[in-house]
Amino acid sequence: MVGVGEKSWIIRIRKFGALVLCAAVLSLAAVSVDQSAYAQQGVAGPAAPDASPTGGAVPGDVLGTSSDAEYWRAVRGGVQGNVSIPDKKAGTLVQSEGEAWRSFRNGPMSLYASWAMLGTIVLLGIFYALRGRIRIAHGRSGQTITRFKAIERFGHWLLAVSFVVLALTGLNVLFGRYVLRPLIGDSAFSFITQMGKYLHNYLGFAFMLGLLMIFVMWVRHNLPDRTDIKWAMQGGGIFSDKLHPPAKKFNAGQKVIFWMTILGGVSLSLSGWQLLFPFTTHFFGGTFDKVNLIFGTDFPTVLTALQEQQLATLWHSMMAVFMVCVILAHIYIGSVGMEGAFDAMGTGEVDLNWAKEHHSIWVDEHMDDVHQKSSAKGAAQPAE
Ligand code: HEM
Structure with a gap:
């Protein structure tokens, strides 16, 4: 037989047990909601209590005094790190000269180059008009x-034709996207530019041969004299x-x-x-x-x-x-x-x-x- 006093104790223990169970279920639910919110944002949730062997200290006796900012500043400044692949250039993550190169090439260099060529054409036009x-x-x-013998003319035209094609295809690389692309559209421009690149690569050899030929044939006639x-x-x-x-x-x-x-x-x-x-x-x-x-x-x-x-x-x-x-x-x-x-x-x-x-x-x-x-x-x- 269970007495009245004992009954009320049993009821109290059961109520307490139910409370503990509810609290445990609620806290588990809260943790999982919390973590999934972090997961949706693509970031890791708060770290679990530290369980690393170093107890949270920076390993390898390093003081751990360099901040992320200093690290990225060094990378941005072009510091070369080590890589295990054969191409050691890959150790430089950011090469700032590339930015200077691009702004000089697309800025002052292109500007003065176009002025020089237009200026030459205008001057020749003025000379023709006057003279x-x-x-x-x-x-x-x-x-x-x-x-000029046939071989001399061959050397000259090899040089001249290759130079003209090299000049046109090269200038297209420098100015084509501003001058040609708006005129003929993207597809035609990309086709012409790709073909131009192949021509430019291979005709360089014809140019060098022509240059060598005229040098050998004409150098003695081009030495300065009185x-x-x-x-x-x-x-x-x-x-x-x-x-x-x-x-x-x-x-x-x-x-x-x-x-x-x-x-x-x-x-x-x-x-x-x-x-x-x-x-x-x-x-x-x-x-x-x-x-x-x-x-x-x-x-x-x-x-x-x-x-x-x-x-x-x-x-x-x-x-x-x-x-x-x-x-x-x-x-x-x-x-x-x-x-x-x-x-x-x-x-x-x-x-x-x-x-x-x-x-x-x-x-x-x-x-x-x-x-x-x-x-x-x-x-x-x-x-x-
Ligand atoms: C594409 C049009 C061209 C024409 C119409 C042309 C015309 C000529 C002519 C007529 C001569 C002989 C001048 C004389 O009898 O004294 C000559 C010579 C010469 N050409 Fe060209 N040429 C052209 C392109 C080129 C190119 C692209 C180069 C070099 C990249 C070049 C380099 C030379 C040289 C070094 C001489 C000998 C020196 C001189 O006469 O000034 N030519 N050219």
């Missing part, structure tokens, strides 16, 4: 003299139809074009090579070293592989734009600017009067060629 076409003062003689001084003093006779300073195979103006083509072409080829085969060549550190020695400048001589590549793209673009300006002037004088000039690279035969006016010393040395050529063509014979 007109430079005529053969004594008219055509009907006799010709061989100016006739150049006289020619330059008379402004090349370019401002008057009556003035014709004597010149050998190439006059001083052409020698300048020749050396600009060779030096600019070599520089374009080397920087282009560096871009075509990235991270295999490092030209800038060594060059800066020599430039610093000669001019007392303070260019950095220790450059990372990525900095080398970035400098190569900038230098390649600047040299290309410089060459485009020089060659625009050359194309002008070799075509519309001067009567009879194009024949030299067209058929290889120029009118004798043209040759006497622009290259009198060279004609004197090659009178035999005139005689033979004119007799071979059945034209008038010079008196014996």
